[in-house]
Amino acid sequence: MRYCFGIDVGATTVKMGLFNIEETDAELIEKWEIETDISEHGSLILKDIAYEINNKCDQKNIKKENIIGIGIGVPGPVNSSGVVKKAVNLGWGEFNIEEKLKSLTKIYTKAGNDANVAALGEMWKGGGKGYDNIILLTLGTGIGGGIIIDGRIISGAVGAAGEIGHMHINDQETRKCGCGNCGCLEQYASASGIARLAKTRLKEYNGISALKNKNDVSAKDIFDAVRQKDDLAVEIAKEFGEYLGRALADIAVIVNPFVFVIGGGMSKAGEIVIDYIRPPFQKYAFHACKDTKFSLAQLGNDAGIYGAAKMVL
Amino acid sequence: MRYCFGIDVGATTVKMGLFNIEETDAELIEKWEIETDISEHGSLILKDIAYEINNKCDQKNIKKENIIGIGIGVPGPVNSSGVVKKAVNLGWGEFNIEEKLKSLTKIYTKAGNDANVAALGEMWKGGGKGYDNIILLTLGTGIGGGIIIDGRIISGAVGAAGEIGHMHINDQETRKCGCGNCGCLEQYASASGIARLAKTRLKEYNGISALKNKNDVSAKDIFDAVRQKDDLAVEIAKEFGEYLGRALADIAVIVNPFVFVIGGGMSKAGEIVIDYIRPPFQKYAFHACKDTKFSLAQLGNDAGIYGAAKMVL
Numbered sequence: 001m002r003y004c005f006g007i008d009v010g011a012t013t014v015k016m017g018l019f020n021i022e023e024t025d026a027e028l029i030e031k032w033e034i035e036t037d038i039s040e041h042g043s044l045i046l047k048d049i050a051y052e053i054n055n056k057c058d059q060k061n062i063k064k065e066n067i068i069g070i071g072i073g074v075p076g077p078v079n080s081s082g083v084v085k086k087a088v089n090l091g092w093g094e095f096n097i098e099e100k101l102k103s104l105t106k107i108y109t110k111a112g113n114d115a116n117v118a119a120l121g122e123m124w125k126g127g128g129k130g131y132d133n134i135i136l137l138t139l140g141t142g143i144g145g146g147i148i149i150d151g152r153i154i155s156g157a158v159g160a161a162g163e164i165g166h167m168h169i170n171d172q173e174t175r176k177c178g179c180g181n182c183g184c185l186e187q188y189a190s191a192s193g194i195a196r197l198a199k200t201r202l203k204e205y206n207g208i209s210a211l212k213n214k215n216d217v218s219a220k221d222i223f224d225a226v227r228q229k230d231d232l233a234v235e236i237a238k239e240f241g242e243y244l245g246r247a248l249a250d251i252a253v254i255v256n257p258f259v260f261v262i263g264g265g266m267s268k269a270g271e272i273v274i275d276y277i278r279p280p281f282q283k284y285a286f287h288a289c290k291d292t293k294f295s296l297a298q299l300g301n302d303a304g305i306y307g308a309a310k311m312v313l
Numbered sequence: 314m315r316y317c318f319g320i321d322v323g324a325t326t327v328k329m330g331l332f333n334i335e336e337t338d339a340e341l342i343e344k345w346e347i348e349t350d351i352s353e354h355g356s357l358i359l360k361d362i363a364y365e366i367n368n369k370c371d372q373k374n375i376k377k378e379n380i381i382g383i384g385i386g387v388p389g390p391v392n393s394s395g396v397v398k399k400a401v402n403l404g405w406g407e408f409n410i411e412e413k414l415k416s417l418t419k420i421y422t423k424a425g426n427d428a429n430v431a432a433l434g435e436m437w438k439g440g441g442k443g444y445d446n447i448i449l450l451t452l453g454t455g456i457g458g459g460i461i462i463d464g465r466i467i468s469g470a471v472g473a474a475g476e477i478g479h480m481h482i483n484d485q486e487t488r489k490c491g492c493g494n495c496g497c498l499e500q501y502a503s504a505s506g507i508a509r510l511a512k513t514r515l516k517e518y519n520g521i522s523a524l525k526n527k528n529d530v531s532a533k534d535i536f537d538a539v540r541q542k543d544d545l546a547v548e549i550a551k552e553f554g555e556y557l558g559r560a561l562a563d564i565a566v567i568v569n570p571f572v573f574v575i576g577g578g579m580s581k582a583g584e585i586v587i588d589y590i591r592p593p594f595q596k597y598a599f600h601a602c603k604d605t606k607f608s609l610a611q612l613g614n615d616a617g618i619y620g621a622a623k624m625v626l
Contacts, residue, residue, distance in 0.1 A: 160601040166599040254474065256476075286476055
């Protein structure tokens with residue numbers, strides 16, 4: 001029996017998975033969480049993880065030589081040698097994660113950025129299964145992106161590859177994005193972005209709409225109302241889709257993925273989200289890219305541990 | 314002594330290079346051209362190339378076992394197995410280039426798209442030397458792009474990666490691009506694109522400008538006039554740079570290259586072209602990408618044979 005670990009480090013919890021390797025595939029046999037201890041500039045996080053791994057091996061009678069590796073995803077840019085530049089949410093500065101965790105566990109370790117690692121997970125066992133060129137879009141408070149080409153994570157020169165939430169798509173915008181620029185994609189097409197679009201339209205809208213009765217309109221409210229054929233909600237969804245579809249058409253002529261996998265909080269609204277992204281995408285896409293597929297993410301919060309494990313397989 | 318061949322197939326000529334391999338590097342020791350025979354649906358092209366290779370080996374007394382491979386770039390999409398989808402300028406339909414040329418020469422062959430292969434050449438010995446994440450922009454009649462990540466060519470699902478001339482960047486455009494869409498980057502930022510911008514502005518311009526005396530204003534005329542501080546030419550160059558810089562800022566958050574290498578006819582104007590691209594790029598770029606480098610392509614028409622050779626090294 002051979003094993004590996006997949007670890008997904010978040011600002012509040014560390015998700016851990018033990019995988020049983022069978023030939024070229026692997027299966028998640030146990031998963032658990034620990035709290036992320038961000039005290040002392042996060043210097044205890046890898047020690048806690050090493051303790052859990054060593055403990056799990058003892059408990060399961062797994063010999064270290066039967067563990068082929070540990071994959072770990074962290075919320076910050078990581079280069080191809082395993083050096084994290086900075087992970088503000090963990091209190092981390094620059095250091096080599098792979099060397100550090102290997103020295104604590106005596107197990108080969110591979111590290112990556114959490115959004116990229118989640119994309120690898122969705123490629124392996126989720127919405128991108130069967131393809132080796134995929135892009136995972138995480139539509140949450142912001143927009144995260146993970147790009148997998150020929151089965152490998154694209155990190156880029158300074159780990160900024162996949163930061164597609166910061167594509168510039170609107171010259172008219174005067175409000176600033178969190179990044180300091182104006183007119184970034186995530187100002188319109190994230191969960192908070194679409195809520196902001198709704199707020200603006202609600203002020204001007206004189207018709208009847210279910211959205212008028214809400215204090216704070218959420219992305220979920222909007223797509224619930226779209227299902228009820230609420231005119232205002234449909235308009236908002238169209239505006240959201242126009243921005244996102246056009247941006248994805250540009251991404252398609254740059255890296256040309258087989259499939260865009262839509263994840264994050266907004267993907268919980270289901271296929272209806274894709275129904276509003278695909279038509280503008282096809283309108284703006286280069287002819288060779290018009291058939292690019294769209295799918296929903298399938299692994300939810302487990303995408304990170306799956307992708308982390310896949311890194312060492 | 315070990316050798317390899319780098320071949321660049323164009324619609325009018327086939328450029329060929331013989332390289333001498335020294336450890337992990339190689340040096341171009343001879344280059345020559347033959348005419349591209351596009352008769353009979355281009356079915357003679359690979360035969361002519363094989364004849365030249367076999368001939369060169371005899372002439373130089375090079376034994377086949379000392380040739381590590383043939384790299385070949387062609388004007389059409391090529392997948393990772395060496396299958397070309399279609400190369401309209403050569404009359405080619407779908408077939409496996411690598412298998413075909415190998416059967417004709419008994420030498421291992423690797424094939425790729427010509428724009429991507431040229432990018433690999435510029436990475437190896439040209440404007441991207443020292444970096445393994447680069448993008449080559451070929452600003453000619455259209456805009457070609459080649460994307461190299463971690464030293465490998467990005468081809469994409471259907472070979473459309475790097476078609477950045479067809480990023481959609483202007484919603485207001487009513488004239489169609491050659492691809493059938495409206496508002497594509499190459500309608501503004503190619504050599505013909507900037508000439509078109511000039512034409513439009515010349516109609517409305519009442520001031521004095523050297524460009525007014527020309528029948529057909531070319532990209533070269535514009536940058537020559539920019540050097541003379543011609544107001545109209547400076548305005549046109551700024552508009553060109555605004556379109557291109559903004560598009561490159563979007564590319565930077567998607568694949569995050571170390572360097573953008575500017576090639577093609579327009580790059581002959583020199584560093585001044587970059588002077589008009591960099592400021593808008595930096596204005597729109599995500600903070601982590603603002604320091605992305607710009608350089609001029611250095612290999613000219615030889616980029617293809619260098620890149621082709623690099624594919625088999």
